[in-house]
Amino acid sequence: MVKVKYIPVLKIERVLFWISLLIFLFLLAIGAIRSFTEELLGTVKTITLLQYSCFIFFTFLLEEFIRKYRKWFTYYKSVLLKFAFMFVMALSYEVLWIFFFWFSNYNFYGINVNIDTIEHEPSQKLWELFSQPINLNFISKITILTFFLSLYFFYRVSKLSDRK
DSSP states (O other): OOOOOOOOHHHHHHHHHHHHHHHHHHHHHHHHHSOTTSEETTTEEHHHHHHHHHHHHHHHHHHHHHHHTHHHHHHTHHHHHHHHHHHHHHHHHHHHHHHHHHHHHHHHHOTTOOGGGOEEOOOHHHHHHHOSOEEHHHHHHHHHHHHHHHHHHHHHHHTSOOOO
16 A cells, blocks of 8 residues: 655645735736726736735635634634624625616626626715726626625634633
8 A cells, every 4th residue: 555645735825825915916917007997918907806815815804813813713702703694794785786786787688788897876975086987797706706705704703702
């Protein structure tokens, strides 16, 4: 029988952490220079790849913080869970709002509408800040990302042991 030598999970996680950080920063730079809603290499939008890389980077970052500050996370677990659940609740509303906004546009404009051309006009204060409508696809990706980040944070903190 051949013994297989495995690489420790911690080393793999650290390597993946740095790779995901580099990919995230690269995509952030591409989006800032060009556009987050343009397709990258003619296949996938920059914001979509940024969304995935940001999520995976956050999961590795959270694991690192939990490893370093486990005592703190365990001690304040109930407070962290309350805030995490509040974010999940608030973002659930936003996800539903976006879902209904998209499908209202489908019903209003017909099935042939290009969903990437739908824009949301922000409130007056945001209008002064951005001075242009915001692409709904971009908003949707950021909202969904934030929703799942808070959901993962809630899940991960809830898995911590209550022992102090």
